[in-house]
Amino acid sequence: MELKLYDTLSREKRVFAPIDPANVRMYVCGPTVYDYAHIGNARPVIVFDVLFRLLRHIYGADKVTYVRNITDVDDKINARAARDYPGIPLNDAIRKVTEQTAAQFQSDVTALGCLQPTHQPRATEFVLPQHAHKSDMVSLIKKLIDRGHAYTAAGEVLFDTTSMPDYGALSGRKLEEQQAGARVAVDAHKKHPSDFVLWKQSSADEPGWESPWGRGRPGWHIECSAMSAAYLGEEFDIHGGGLDLIFPHHENEIAQSRCAHGTSTMANYWMHNGFLQVEGEKMSKSLCNFITIQDVLKDWPGEVARFNMLKTHYRQPIDWTVKSLNESVNALDRWYEFAGDADPSDPTRTFLEALADDLNTPQAISEIHRLTHSSRAGVMRAGQRIGSRPRPGELRACANFLGLLTLTGSEWRSKAVQDTSVDVEVVQKLIAARSAARKSKNYAESDRIRDELTAMGVAIKDAKDAKTGEMTTTWEVAR
Ligand SMILES: [Zn+2]
Numbered sequence: 380m381e382l383k384l385y386d387t388l389s390r391e392k393r394v395f396a397p398i399d400p401a402n403v404r405m406y407v408c409g410p411t412v413y414d415y416a417h418i419g420n421a422r423p424v425i426v427f428d429v430l431f432r433l434l435r436h437i438y439g440a441d442k443v444t445y446v447r448n449i450t451d452v453d454d455k456i457n458a459r460a461a462r463d464y465p466g467i468p469l470n471d472a473i474r475k476v477t478e479q480t481a482a483q484f485q486s487d488v489t490a491l492g493c494l495q496p497t498h499q500p501r502a503t504e505f506v507l508p509q510h511a512h513k514s515d516m517v518s519l520i521k522k523l524i525d526r527g528h529a530y531t532a533a534g535e536v537l538f539d540t541t542s543m544p545d546y547g548a549l550s551g552r553k554l555e556e557q558q559a560g561a562r563v564a565v566d567a568h569k570k571h572p573s574d575f576v577l578w579k580q581s582s583a584d585e586p587g588w589e590s591p592w593g594r595g596r597p598g599w600h601i602e603c604s605a606m607s608a609a610y611l612g613e614e615f616d617i618h619g620g621g622l623d624l625i626f627p628h629h630e631n632e633i634a635q636s637r638c639a640h641g642t643s644t645m646a647n648y649w650m651h652n653g654f655l656q657v658e659g660e661k662m663s664k665s666l667c668n669f670i671t672i673q674d675v676l677k678d679w680p681g682e683v684a685r686f687n688m689l690k691t692h693y694r695q696p697i698d699w700t701v702k703s704l705n706e707s708v709n710a711l712d713r714w715y716e717f718a719g720d721a722d723p724s725d726p727t728r729t730f731l732e733a734l735a736d737d738l739n740t741p742q743a744i745s746e747i748h749r750l751t752h753s754s755r756a757g758v759m760r761a762g763q764r765i766g767s768r769p770r771p772g773e774l775r776a777c778a779n780f781l782g783l784l785t786l787t788g789s790e791w792r793s794k795a796v797q798d799t800s801v802d803v804e805v806v807q808k809l810i811a812a813r814s815a816a817r818k819s820k821n822y823a824e825s826d827r828i829r830d831e832l833t834a835m836g837v838a839i840k841d842a843k844d845a846k847t848g849e850m851t852t853t854w855e856v857a858r
Contacts, residue, residue, distance in 0.1 A: 380437060382735045384617070385694060387625065387649040388549050392737050395648065397616050403434050403443045404615035406607040406646070408624055409499065411450040411599075412480035413459040415671040416487055418684075418699055419621070419655040419662055425685055426652045426693040426738070427619045428493040429781060433734050436780070445496040446610045448603060449484075451477040451503050452586055452596055469584045487672040490681035492782035498610050502602040505609060506588045514608035516597045517590050519639045520577045528638040529577055533568035536578035536592050541571050543634050549649060550626035575631050577601050600631035607645075608636065618646035622653055652693045658700050658833070667823075667830050670699070678836065680794045683707050686783055689740040701838040710748070714784055715791045717751045717771055724772030726780045734780075743781065750774040806837055810852050813839075817850070 382395040397403040407427045410416055427445075434443045456473055464472035481501075508515045520536055523529035528542045540546045540554060547553055554573055566572075576598040581587030587594040607615065613636070620629065629649065636645040654661075657668045675684050687707040691697040727750070733742035750770045778784035786794065809828050816825040832839055832854070839854045 380731060380735050382433070382437060383737050384648050384650060385737045386647075387651050393648070395616075397438070398614065398647070400438055401442055403438050403617075404611040405431065405434070405443070405445045405617040405619065406603070406611055406615060407445070407447045407496075407618075408603055408620040408628065409447040409449050410480075410484050411453050411455060412477045412484060413453065413456040414480065415673055416484050417662065418657070418670045418672055418675055421488070421491055421672050421675075421684070422655050422688060422693075422697065423619060423621050423652050424488050424493055425491055425688045425782075427650075429689065429734070429740065430617070430619070430650075430738055431494060431496070432780060432782070433738070436731075437735075444498070444611060446498045446500065446607065447496040448606045449477075449481055449499055449501045450599065450602060451481065451501045452506070452602075453599060457585060470586055473586060483673070487676070490676050491672070492681055492685050492785065494782075500606045500609065502597070502606065503586075505602070505605045506597055507590075513610075514605050516578075516601045516605045517588070519601060519605050519608070519635065520597075521591065522639040523577065523635065526638060526641070528634075530570070531592060532570075534580040534593065534595075535568070535576055537569060537574045538577055538631065538634060538638075539570060540573040540575070540634065543638055546573070546634055547630060549630050549633055552626060552630070575600065575627065577635070600628055601635055603628075603632050604635040604639070604645075607632075608640070613640040613642050614644050615646050617648045617650060619650040619652075622651045625651060650693075653691075653696045655697045655699055657698075658829075659698060667827055674834075678834075679704055679708070680791075682783055682785065682791075683711060685781075686711055686744075689781055689783075690744060692741055693738055701833055701836075705838070710744075711783070711791070713751055714747065714774060714778055715786075715788050718775040718778070718784055719771055719788065721771035721775055723776035723779050726777040727770075727773050730777045730780070740781065743777070747774060747777045750777065806832065806835070806854060810839065810854060814850070814852060 383392050384395045385392045405427070407423060410420060424447075427447075431443065431445045456476055457469065460469060460472035460476045464475060467475075505514070506516050508518050520529060523538065524531075524536070527539075529536055529538050531537075554571065578590060578592055578595050578597055578601075580593055580595045585596065587596055607618070618629070618632075633645045637643065656662060657670055660666060660668055662668055662670065672684075683704060687699070687704050688697065690703070690707065727746060729749075730743050730746040733739045733746055736742070750773055753770050775784055809832055813825045813828040813832075816822075816828065829839060836856060837854050838856075839852050841850055841852050843849070844851050
């Protein structure tokens with residue numbers, strides 16, 4: 380089977396050819412563990428889990444190495460630790476925050492049906508040279524200085540972006556443009572505004588490691604260069620992450636890795652999943668539409684969330700809505716009904732070809748839908764064997780391939796059927812309060828009420844009355 384993947388760097392869909400088919404290597408940037416992961420963080424985890432499954436199918440389950448890191452050193456973590464545990468030494472507080480958050484992340488992504496990556500290294504274990512024959516951050520930074528790609532200034536070690544002729548190739552940003560367009564005051568110690576931190580000094584109570592440049596801590600980008608090289612080598616097959624990581628994170632990973640190792644490539648395929656928005660709006664804490672994976676799992680089985688994510692092609696933006704989640708429940712209901720007690724046979728060729736075409740999950744899902752139609756037709760024509768035949772085993776096999784339909788029918792029914800009783804009076808009062816808030820242009824309040832309704836499992840729809848021109852709101856119980 381020919382696998383084609385879209386590569387952000389070459390900006391084209393290409394036939395995938397691994398460097399070593401006996402060890403196909405993929406790295407995906409993992410979470411910075413300081414807070415609950417939001418539903419946008421779940422997207423790359425699910426998308427690259429499907430790719431991991433596909434690669435294992437094509438090359439063999441023991442022939443694929445998938446590394447997803449955990450960033451457990453970051454100034455956001457320090458700030459959170461100081462805020463949440465003011466009474467204890469900062470380093471102890473940091474450990475509490477990172478351990479709890481990492482454990483929560485593991486349980487979240489397990490509930491979303493994701494396989495464990497082959498390795499999940501923590502950044503703090505790769506700062507100093509202590510793993511035999513494994514890459515580490517301090518050694519990488521030393522190499523960059525030795526090769527003339529980094530310099531020290533004002534206690535920091537910085538990457539010299541002008542030392543790399545094709546810096547900016549992934550994001551398409553040119554250094555000259557960045558110089559001209561730099562709006563923020565250029566840090567006086569930087570040679571060029573694009574130069575970025577590899578190492579910075581730590582105060583006595585901040586996390587720090589002894590290094591040739593004093594006690595300090597690494598910048599974010601160098602973490603992934605060290606951990607990917609440690610497990611996958613200087614050049615590997617696939618590097619993935621969200622679209623928002625292209626610049627500066629992935630651009631800088633490429634710069635560090637290629638300049639430290641003297642290679643022309645870091646990874647052969649750069650894959651990026653699209654953005655996620657919620658009910659048509661960008662997710663942000665200020666809009667109060669910030670949904671954690673935990674929030675989703677409170678209201679929906681993990682399988683519904685996973686299906687809902689895979690209905691959209693990974694490179695397209697996705698709109699996360701209650702309506703769509705409801706449709707996902709209904710689709711899974713149908714699949715469970717048709718699959719019955721059938722054991723999985725083999726996924727169909729059409730299904731696998733869809734996935735092999737740059738992970739076209741919407742196409743793969745329509746193939747599964749088609750199998751349910753075949754089942755229907757087959758049942759109606761039982762005995763005649765004309766046209767379609769029942770294919771519950773294939774349906775289950777295809778769905779399983781996507782990490783779906785993993786329960787028995789009765790497990791699914793007991794999970795999916797939850798209490799949907801909604802107090803009509805409360806809903807009507809909230810909708811009236813929301814309309815009043817909108818009339819007085821208090822949109823923060825009207826959004827807050829909408830979110831409250833969403834959380835209750837109520838989906839609302841605004842429309843203009845054709846006759847009066849007045850805005851009216853209709854609602855329905857989400858499930
Ligand atoms: Zn990374």
